[in-house]
Amino acid sequence: MRDIASGEVLDDAVTGAGTGLVWSLDGRYVFYTRRDDAWRSFQVWRHEVGRPTGEDVLVFQEDDALFSIGIDASRDDRWLEIWSESRTTTEVALLDLADPTGAPRVVEPRTPGLDYGIEVDGDRILVVHNASRVDFDLAWAPLATPGRESWRPVLSGEDGDRILGVSAFETFTAVTMRHGGLATVRLLDRTDDGYGEPRDVPVDSEVYTLAVGSNPEYASEGLQVVLVSYLTPRAVYDLDPATGEMTLLQQREVPGYDPSRYREERLWVEARDGAKVPVSLVRRADVRPDGGNPVLVSGYGAYEISNDPYFSAARLSLLDRGVVYAVAHVRGGGELGRAWYDQGKLLAKPNTFTDFVDVTRALVEQKWAAPDRVAAEGGSAGGLLMGAAVNEAPELYRVVHAAVPFVDALTTILNPDLPLTVGEWEEWGNPLEDPEVYAVMKAYTPYENVRAVDYPTILATTSLHDTRVFVAEPAKWVQALRDTVTSDFAERPVLFKVEMGGGHGGHSGRYDSWRQHAFENAVILDALGAAE
Incomplete structure (x- = not known):
């Protein structure tokens, strides 16, 4: 990493573990984050401009594998903030950038759950x-x-x-x-x-x-x-x-875009246990709940990440063809607060999957969706959602797109040598230590629960260089589907598309990304009979 002010090059081991570089007020020192050579701990280092990087000083080290660190400067540039975080616990330390060789001072010592x-x-x-x-x-x-x-x-x-x-x-x-x-x-x-x-x-x-x-x-x-x-x-x-x-x-x-041609609204669906699940609905203005519409239901539901409204030009192509786009804000996400997240993690994780199935059924019952024209789509942890939902209710869906799907979850979470596993135990539980966690994960992980019944068309997409969900997971799932389900593959194929470049987010280039979206939409539209 190049020090812009002096032109010198910092150690190649400096990584983007946090938010980047933070300068002292006098510009003499720069703070950066890295991992140790064995990747067992996160560290914050202080580098003096003009001195060899071998003389850099270790300021802070996080040895707990559940925690990662990041650094930032306060908005007034007076303080270095060192954030040490797990899924459930935080500790923040402050270092006065007017005294860059001083020691960081902890705001509040870590307490489990705080x-x-x-x-x-x-x-x-x-x-x-x-x-x-x-x-x-x-x-x-x-x-x-x-x-x-x-x-x-x-x-x-x-x-x-x-x-x-x-x-x-x-x-x-x-x-x-x-x-x-x-x-x-x-x-x-x-x-x-x-x-x-x-x-x-x-x-x-x-x-x-x-x-x-x-x-x-x-x-x-x-x-x-x-x-x-x-x-x-x-x-x-x-x-x-x-x-x-x-x-x-x-x-x-957005050239040619006329927002008056479309409508967006929010529905609420009662899940099987009485929880009220918000659903965002987007459609062409003339589309009505008449029982004949093609519908694409999207979901995620993990890590307290909220599936918030966002604009997509690619989505307009679906809306123009009469597709109703629905987002099921299922438990496990953060849309309705931390309790909403807690009700869809660890042993309560199955709520995420049943919420999605219940929302899909409600869209059919309320006549927003034709029973034989329902598509579903989700990526990463949302790909796990796709696999679990289609295992529970394959008859509900005509086509399912699972992107970089976390479909061999139990195998991955059982392996602490993988770089993300230990930190994930606060999300999924630790099946190595808790038999109940093992049993719950065994019952929902998609690869373990493929059934010998008719399934919808399946499109699994991934990237060869995905370091979050390794390509082996969707590959195993696709093979299990092809070996087990009773569908006529000529009518309902199980498709597997691997990008040889890109990572967890797919292609980074604008045109490559558009081609990827176009392919995925084409598969969905063709299966729904809405390609024209």
Whole structure:
């Protein structure tokens, strides 16, 4: 990695384990992250510009395999932030960049299950934490005494409101959070003795994603926000925190696109155990629930990752052909807060799969979908969802696309020598130590549960160089399908497409990515009888 200021080259072992390089205030030192030679620990190093990298100083080391680290600079560039995180626990340390050879100071020592994030706000610190509420609260403390005993409440939320993060500025604070299943932003004025009353940033839409954009300056008087939806191309606004007025700065151009031709809305489906599952629905304006529509149902449901509304030009091709696009916001994701995630992980993981099947059935019952024209699509952990759902209810689907699918989950999670396995035990459980976890995973992992019945058309796509889900997983699954299912492969083939380049995210080039999407859509549309 090249040091831009001096032209020297840092050690090749410097990796992107965190957020990158952080400079001291005097520009004399640079901090970076790396792993040790055996890849057993994460480290933070201090490099003095102009000196050999062999003289670099180890500042911090994380030896617990459950934890990874990242570094960043505070918005005012005064502090180095060292984040040490597992799936459920966080520890943050601060180092004064005006004293770069000093020692980091821990904000709050790690406590199993205590998850927190920080934002330096001048002479105080803001903390987003789950110490008192599963969906997190916002507190503040003096920077001199940042520990938990000094945390003073600022903002809580209603049931299901998930506070995600905070961005501090000289005169106001922006809180990113989830409310009603949607990503949104709340503002608070900074006062001498704390913070003022929160106020929402208004959005005139039923389904949307609102996020804080790029705001590098602590002294900024305005706030850049980004708004997008299934039908709204990405738009960047300058928000006046005092008045709430939003000025459009830039919006993605989509030639020939007329949003009035389409509709987006949200439905709620009751799952078999009574849980209410949100479903986003996008369609051409003239499409009605008449029982004859082709439908593509998408899902993910893991790691508390929310499948939020986003605009896709490729999706317009489906909508123009009359396909109803539905997103099942199943448990295991973060759409309805941390509890929604907890209800779809570890031993509760099967809720993710049954939610998806129940949403699919509801779309048919509500006549949004023709019974024989339903497609499903998901990638990575969403590919696991596809495999589990099609094993449970193969009769529901006409075609299923599983992208880089995690379909041999039990085998992978049983192998701690793989680079991601140990950290994943907090998501799936540890089947090496817990017989109940083993039994639950054995019962849902797709490769282990293929049945000798008719299946839909299956398209499994992967990349040879995927280091997250190795190519062997979908390869084994595809072979198990071909050996077991009773489908007529001339009518319902089991297809396996391997990209020889790219990784977990597929092709990186624009045109290659478009060709990949076009192929996948063509398979789905052909199976649904909607290719014309």
